[in-house]
Amino acid sequence: GQTDLLTLIQREKESGIFLSVFGVGTDNIKDDTMEMLADKGNGHYAYLDTLQEARRVLVTESESTLETVAKDTKFQVEFNPGQVAAWKLIGYENRQMAAQDFNDDRKDGGELGAGNTVTVLYEVVPVGVAPDDEDATRPRVDPLKYRPTPERPAPRAMRGTASPEWLTIKVRYQQPEGDQSRLIELAVKPGDTPRPTYLPFASAVAEFGLLLRDERTDQLRWDALTRRLSSMAVSAQQAADRDQVLELVTLARAVRR
Numbered sequence: 001g002q003t004d005l006l007t008l009i010q011r012e013k014e015s016g017i018f019l020s021v022f023g024v025g026t027d028n029i030k031d032d033t034m035e036m037l038a039d040k041g042n043g044h045y046a047y048l049d050t051l052q053e054a055r056r057v058l059v060t061e062s063e064s065t066l067e068t069v070a071k072d073t074k075f076q077v078e079f080n081p082g083q084v085a086a087w088k089l090i091g092y093e094n095r096q097m098a099a100q101d102f103n104d105d106r107k108d109g110g111e112l113g114a115g116n117t118v119t120v121l122y123e124v125v126p127v128g129v130a131p132d133d134e135d136a137t138r139p140r141v142d143p144l145k146y147r148p149t150p151e152r153p154a155p156r157a158m159r160g161t162a163s164p165e166w167l168t169i170k171v172r173y174q175q176p177e178g179d180q181s182r183l184i185e186l187a188v189k190p191g192d193t194p195r196p197t198y199l200p201f202a203s204a205v206a207e208f209g210l211l212l213r214d215e216r217t218d219q220l221r222w223d224a225l226t227r228r229l230s231s232m233a234v235s236a237q238q239a240a241d242r243d244q245v246l247e248l249v250t251l252a253r254a255v256r257r
Contacts, residue, residue: 064113
């Protein structure tokens, strides 16, 4: 049964054998089951519904799919309220953890393969800029690292000045055969990091997901997304993915009409 299978997967995981799961075809899609099995086995999962997707997962990205270089990886982002008035994470609802779980090595994180890149998008409202709406789902920034409190006054060097940092990213990860996490911490200031070439395409895909969720979306936003994808400059490697997403957007727009 499923219980015996999960017990086997977790037992083998402790010996260093990780499990990745691939679905093939177009029928009997069990996405949630594949995700659950891969999570328990410290591996990855993918659905190979086209030859292009099979080539991407098993050939182009085979090393990142099959070779784990960091396990139980967790990311934590803290925004500076001196620079950021409000923020909202876009997506990843089923991957969010409680803040205290970041330092708890008993809480399972995600696995990273060789050459993997993780993209996370936030909606950010800078200080001094009025948001378009009072979205109740957009959390306010709690007073943490960058804001002094009665219990933790500001360092002398920072008193009376505002830190230029926008945010701090913390990463915890374990070696594939280890059980103690390591910490990486990086503060980000304006101009620190060059804009990734794939960011426009990634943001368009995220917008597509938001439009699918919103049943009230008018056709103007669908039309704008279609034009954005059609005119988007992409690399040769991204062209096939862009065309596939554009086809899905066109189909979804027609259904919404």
